[in-house]
Amino acid sequence: MQTEPILRVEGLRTTFSGDEGTAVAVDDVSFDVNAGEIVGLIGESGSGKSVTALAIMGLLPKDTARVTAERILFDGHDLVRASEREMRRLRGRAIGMIFQEPMSSLNPVLKIGDQLIEPIRIHERISHRAAFDRGVELLSKVGIPSPIQRMNDYPHQLSGGMRQRVMIAIALSCSPKLLLADEPTTALDVTIQAQLLDLLLEIQSETKMAIVLITHSMGVIAECADKVVVMYSGRIAEQGPVTEIFDRPGHPYTKGLMQCTPELTGNPRRLTTIPGSLPSLSALPPGCRFAPRCGLALPTCEAGRPPMIGLRGTHASACIRADELVAAAAQPEEADA
Amino acid sequence: MSNAPLLSVRDLSKHFTMRSPFRGTTIGTVQAVNRVSFDIAEGETLGLVGESGCGKSTTGRLLLRLIEPNNGKVLFQGQDLLQLDARQLKKIRKSIQIVFQDPFSSLNPRMTVEDIVTEPLYLQGGMSRREMRERARMLLDKVGLNAAHITRFPHEFSGGQRQRIGIARALAADPRFIVCDEAVSALDVSVQAQVINLLQDLQEEFNLSYLFIAHDLSVVRHISDRVAVMYLGEVVEIADKNALYSAPRHPYTQALLAAIPVAHPRLRGKRARLGGEVSSALNPPPGCRFSLRCPFARDVCRQQPPALRQLDGRHQVACHFAEDLHAAAA
Numbered sequence: 023m024q025t026e027p028i029l030r031v032e033g034l035r036t037t038f039s040g041d042e043g044t045a046v047a048v049d050d051v052s053f054d055v056n057a058g059e060i061v062g063l064i065g066e067s068g069s070g071k072s073v074t075a076l077a078i079m080g081l082l083p084k085d086t087a088r089v090t091a092e093r094i095l096f097d098g099h100d101l102v103r104a105s106e107r108e109m110r111r112l113r114g115r116a117i118g119m120i121f122q123e124p125m126s127s128l129n130p131v132l133k134i135g136d137q138l139i140e141p142i143r144i145h146e147r148i149s150h151r152a153a154f155d156r157g158v159e160l161l162s163k164v165g166i167p168s169p170i171q172r173m174n175d176y177p178h179q180l181s182g183g184m185r186q187r188v189m190i191a192i193a194l195s196c197s198p199k200l201l202l203a204d205e206p207t208t209a210l211d212v213t214i215q216a217q218l219l220d221l222l223l224e225i226q227s228e229t230k231m232a233i234v235l236i237t238h239s240m241g242v243i244a245e246c247a248d249k250v251v252v253m254y255s256g257r258i259a260e261q262g263p264v265t266e267i268f269d270r271p272g273h274p275y276t277k278g279l280m281q282c283t284p285e286l287t288g289n290p291r292r293l294t295t296i297p298g299s300l301p302s303l304s305a306l307p308p309g310c311r312f313a314p315r316c317g318l319a320l321p322t323c324e325a326g327r328p329p330m331i332g333l334r335g336t337h338a339s340a341c342i343r344a345d346e347l348v349a350a351a352a353q354p355e356e357a358d359a
Numbered sequence: 360m361s362n363a364p365l366l367s368v369r370d371l372s373k374h375f376t377m378r379s380p381f382r383g384t385t386i387g388t389v390q391a392v393n394r395v396s397f398d399i400a401e402g403e404t405l406g407l408v409g410e411s412g413c414g415k416s417t418t419g420r421l422l423l424r425l426i427e428p429n430n431g432k433v434l435f436q437g438q439d440l441l442q443l444d445a446r447q448l449k450k451i452r453k454s455i456q457i458v459f460q461d462p463f464s465s466l467n468p469r470m471t472v473e474d475i476v477t478e479p480l481y482l483q484g485g486m487s488r489r490e491m492r493e494r495a496r497m498l499l500d501k502v503g504l505n506a507a508h509i510t511r512f513p514h515e516f517s518g519g520q521r522q523r524i525g526i527a528r529a530l531a532a533d534p535r536f537i538v539c540d541e542a543v544s545a546l547d548v549s550v551q552a553q554v555i556n557l558l559q560d561l562q563e564e565f566n567l568s569y570l571f572i573a574h575d576l577s578v579v580r581h582i583s584d585r586v587a588v589m590y591l592g593e594v595v596e597i598a599d600k601n602a603l604y605s606a607p608r609h610p611y612t613q614a615l616l617a618a619i620p621v622a623h624p625r626l627r628g629k630r631a632r633l634g635g636e637v638s639s640a641l642n643p644p645p646g647c648r649f650s651l652r653c654p655f656a657r658d659v660c661r662q663q664p665p666a667l668r669q670l671d672g673r674h675q676v677a678c679h680f681a682e683d684l685h686a687a688a689a
Contacts, residue, residue: 066547066548066549067547181636183636184636211410211411211574211637212410212574212576212615212618212619213410213614213615213618213632213633214410214636215618215620216617216618216620216632216633217632217633217634219620220632238547238548239620240548241619241620241621241622242620243624244620244621244622244623244624244626244627245620245621245624245627247624264624265624265625268623268624268625278549279548279549282548282549282551282552283548283552283577284552284555284577284578284580284581292556292559293552293555293556293581294552295549295552295553295556296549296552296553297553299517299519299520299547299549299550300517300547300549
């Protein structure tokens, strides 16, 4: 076990400015990713999870987005202060990325092979021939049948699942230490999702790269993650080891999320719901952002931002009643009033 | 519950002819929906699941004749909808409604909520403006929206609220049967649960029947009484939901269920995965359409299409070897 994390995000803040003023999409987000670890970043639409990934990669548009952080340490580099040249050297080589839309993240007028070879030839001084061979090897590794023929195909000739496999192959082409996967299976059918998650896990156990897996599905988290970061409305609600989060959620939002997912085990007549909807970024509540929807909210919750409270081990929650929640979860099935 | 089902679908088919984009010559037939049959009783929810392109949404639209079927029967309260002329159809459509998937594109952005919700009433006729407005207010209240927002436009609402508007519109003409076509799929999970509960409450209050089309198997399990599974345009299994989820008989249903992510990290483990991908519905294989991916397929499967047949109770399955597979599993 390495003691230094491969990625350390501290105090990440991202603001977007437009005609209607500025909006803080990510507000003071901090988390660590250790080498060989899969960190699940979960949240609903607008929670800031994708923006977090793009900010780490330095891929947000410079004219509208402002990214600040105490630091984003990746393998000895501070990504917030890195020059564009330095970032270019890291992106695609030390850090790979997969996006949600397998339809739009590949160039439709370039052959699969050319898109696969491009990052290899940019980052490594090897011949076209050697890069081509590596590409074929990568395609077969991600489970694409007849890889040599596929190198000459265009993206539209492949199905969504196959395109996402190509994306994974491209992301893996220079053996990255860290992979940012932004909803890699959301657009896919459940049997294809299962195949791809298996593939990612298999490659991960082989290469020991770290993965930040962004998702909105508790099921995907349960299936893959070692550690979970729960985001709500631009802030971290809770983070900790995956079994800890599932057994003893320390934030009412996490607990609510789990209760309103109709899981396969246990099938209540009525689902427990979280009332209301996510706050708009232009009208955020002053204190805890979940307070207006929270059944446990106290007057103090609306007054100021709740601090991160440390629970067992690395588990921490931004809820002033976290201890109560965890204690209640320890008791077997206390009735949810 | 009466004995005769509210809706009875028999051998419903829709085949699209594919033409070459340049020459206009026929290059094949897509059997989007092929000989689909099922019943839905009064007050019952039939879940319809399957992967993209399996024909579940097309089936829903065929029932309302939003797409014209090629073949089959859709008996609604004993009347065959496919035999009706335009005037008769319009009359019966008030009893059959649909809620669409995308709350952003299924509401006209230039119409107020009042116009949207009262449009079905307006088309049916026989109500004054004031009565219609009264009814719209009542409906908004029913679906959990503020009746005072009746003059607002769709863009002023969130996705979940828009879906509620779509539900209010479907309820306006006092239907018996609603097709919910991926009605909660586009919503965030915290909002999705609210809309599922709403649909269940409305069903109880108005004794509605639903055809609940979705790709999310957990949601379908939650809301349905019975579930039908489709693969490449055909129904491969129909059963009471508990029977289907606890003892699936078709290899495809088994594979679908095995692909659902686990509910808790402690339940992780290697499970049998279905290889390959859904093949094209263009010129499907002559035998069982699942035979190309089925781990149990034998020669007969590749030659003879299995008919949907009755097993114990109300469990129907289209597999030559359903009994053998079941015995092997036990």
